Amino acid sequence: MSWNPGWQGGYPGGYQGYGGQDGYPGASCGRPEGGYAPPPGPPPGTWEASQGGYAGGPFAPPPGPPPGWGAEEPSGTYYQPPMGPPPAAYNERSGQPHAIPSEVLSYGTSGEQHTYQLSHASGRKKGLFIGCNYPGTSAELSGCHNDARNIMSFLIEKYGFRQEDCVILLDSPGADERTIPTKSNILRAMSWLVSGAQADDSLVFHFSGHGGQTEDLDGDEVDGDDETIYPTDYKTAGHIEDDEMHEIMVASLPRGAGLMAIFDCCHSGSALDLPFMYGTDGELKRPQFLTGVPSDLISAGVAYASGNAGDAVSVLKNAFSNVFQGYKAEQRTKKDKFSEADVVSLSGCKDTGTSADAVQSGTATGAMSWALVNVLTPNPTPTYQELLVGVRKLLHENGYEQKPQLSCSHPLDTDMQFVL
16 A cells, blocks of 8 residues: 555644644554453553643645644653562663664665664654544553553653654544544654654654554565554544555655654554564564475475375475565565664564553553563663563563564664664
8 A cells, every 4th residue: 555645734833843732641452353351460550641632634744843732841740650660680781782873874785785874863852652442442442542641751751752742642532633543643643753854863653552464465565464553443444554654654764864663552563564673682583484484394294204295295385485475575575665764663562463451450551562661661771682672571471472573674783772
């Protein structure tokens, strides 16, 4: 699916800054046709935050920034550290993290070099936070509003984001229609987030709600499925595919601009279609199309040993075809989804996985959003590997089976310091 940028209009108002106006309340995921029961030992509660949102009509990236929140700056109680943060062991470091290079970097073969530049997060900071609870539907969730507000509050308190440079979309009953996470509002807000971006800017996209998969129609998915997120009006407007999100938020960024995307939803491992994915060992993960090869070879061997040479040949042919198609899809993704910008995604689970929607002391929260804040609270500047390991470990220790995924638009030194 291709993004159609033919929106018109802009954000009304005269505030000379980014951000939105009035707001609202924020958890996690599942497919729209049902949620997932929280495991025993759910995470501790979340924080209370003032409400916020953004105003705007039909949108095309405006010549000037949209209006601000029109609300007071957050007080000292706007964000409160979570109860019982994880011990320092979650972020133990054997050595100093690698410094962020300032020079233009490159990767590829001598015949096809790709260049990119990393963000030092020293420029403007902007954030877009989306929580879809789908109230009154069979797909209703409970904690997505809390997630959006908690992540926004955390970034304001710990990373220097300004409230007037943040937009929050929540499907609260009776909310201004311009602040509800409908498909059109989400797409407009995505475009707002990246409009005017420059090198060393730090942009954050956070989505908490339902995620899913749909058939890949352009051949860039190794598993044959595109990943999707569901806006609150998905029944009438449809979902938003990874191709569309990539085109708006990644392909449009200039060299050196930074974007951190956080997906607290199901089936979100490659929700932004970034070509490089890393494991907890800090190394590139084995290509997905190779994961089934060992079992295919065993099956072929068993069939041959049983005297079924025809079955063995058939298994090997299918295995070869899968590897060939997967290799083509992977190479296309690395070529077509390349960006000169510095884009990193942390998702709540694998493409085939689910993300939990939990409740603690009557407060709903998404397990992924909760774990992220708990890991970054004692150490806001871990390495990327420490961040992934810490989040996975905390979720595992609290009974969650989901495995967050770390992906990037370029080769990533996972011993480098995480910055926002």
